[in-house]
Amino acid sequence: MTGEAAGNGQDGPDELYERLAVHVGQVAAAGGEGKDPVNEPMIRHWCEAMGHPVPADGSAPATMLQVWTMGGLSGHTAGTARSSAYDDVLALLDEAGCTSVVATDCEQEYLRPLRPGDRITYDAVIESISPRKTTKLGTGHFVTTRMDVQANGELSGTHRFRILKYAPARPPDPASPRADAKPAVRATRPRPVVNRDNAGYWEALERHELLIQRCTGCGTLRLPWLPGCNACGCPDWDTVPAAGAGTVFSYVVMHHPPFPAFDPPYAVALVELAEGVRVLGNVTGVPYDKVRAGLPVTLDFLTVDGEFTLPVFRSVEAGEG
Structure with missing residues (x-):
């Protein structure tokens, strides 16, 4: 859910946004190191939890990309904490009353498979901060960070994470109807996130077809659609109708x-x-x-x-x- 999809409208530029915008492009985390190298037990546990088979070639499923950068319950090791710039953004929003937060979107791009033994490092940048947006949750700003994940020094994938920091909207007081109140507008469903990896799925539904991806390497079927096969890692696929x-x-x-x-x-x-x-x-x-x-x-x-x-x-x- 992007700011444009979630918001009911964009408010005009203000002093807070100008103070936030100077942080765009600044480092959010630098020199981060994964607590563990890519390893078979974590791959197996993740696959069991997700109900997926372990890839035949032993590589980590591509969608595990963020797993290797997480600090776990004990947190990150020294030197891998997020930057003061990111903390400054959150502090500015807190001071402005935007004390609530909700994760709205995650986008990943995979460039090479991760294999047991790979050492993971990562860097992150504050990629964008939206102008003030008014949503049904409240008014605030969307903050997007981009993390570049390296395996043994080679870029292996990109992880974009977007949050909305907002001031919660106050529910209307039914005992005090507004004189300018407008007739209620029928609520609409949240829109699905359509991207280059799943556009064909949504297009087929419009034709009343439910298409299942099929790996052309090993023949494994999969839903939801993914960029590559969890079973063998092959990036090539076709579809079969359910x-x-x-x-x-x-x-x-x-x-x-x-x-x-x-x-x-x-x-x-x-x-x-x-x-x-x-x-x-x-x-x-x-x-x-x-x-x-x-x-x-x-x-x-x-x-x-x-x-x-x-x-x-x-x-x-x-x-x-």
Whole structure:
């Protein structure tokens, strides 16, 4: 979710933004070192937690890029703390009342596989700070940092991380209606993040097709879409359409917190498709309290706000819905 996607509008330039903007381009962290080299146990534990097979060539899944830079519960070793410039940005926002923070976006680019034994170093820069934005959460600024991750001194990937530091919006007092109050506007769903790696997935949904990536190296199927194969590391792939049959593997019922454009309670399921991959989606055609693991479902499509399409899953059991 970028500032432009999340904000209801951009306020005019102000003194705070001018003070923040001078930090753009300054170092956020320098000379950082991973606490451990890339290693097989961490790769195995991550793959088990994510439900992915360990890549056949022993390399780390590309999406583990940030893992090797984390400090863990004990924090980073001396000399790898973030810079005073980044702390200054956060302090300026705190002083202005922007004391709340939410992570809004993460983008990664992978340039080479990471293999056991690789020593990880990294540097980070404050890449951008947005002008003041007014969002439903409140008013604040989006701060984006870019981390360049090196393996044995060679650039292996880039990690961009964006936060919103904001002053929480105060809920309106129903006992004091404003004279200039406007009619309520129907809330819209959050928009999906579409990028070069997943654009084909969203385009296919508009055609009422759910496309599964297939590695052309080893034939492994995968959802969600990824830039490369977790099984063998091959970057080449094609797609196969999902047949539509599936089974609820796991689910949650959302009761709280209520969110605009959603009407709780409702069920969100992790559905295992007949092809063996799993995908998240709402369950329809059955009351939320009747959803269960093992429920047979079939693929359906929901057009949201007349703008984009999502996969949903309808119960196929007789008498349900």
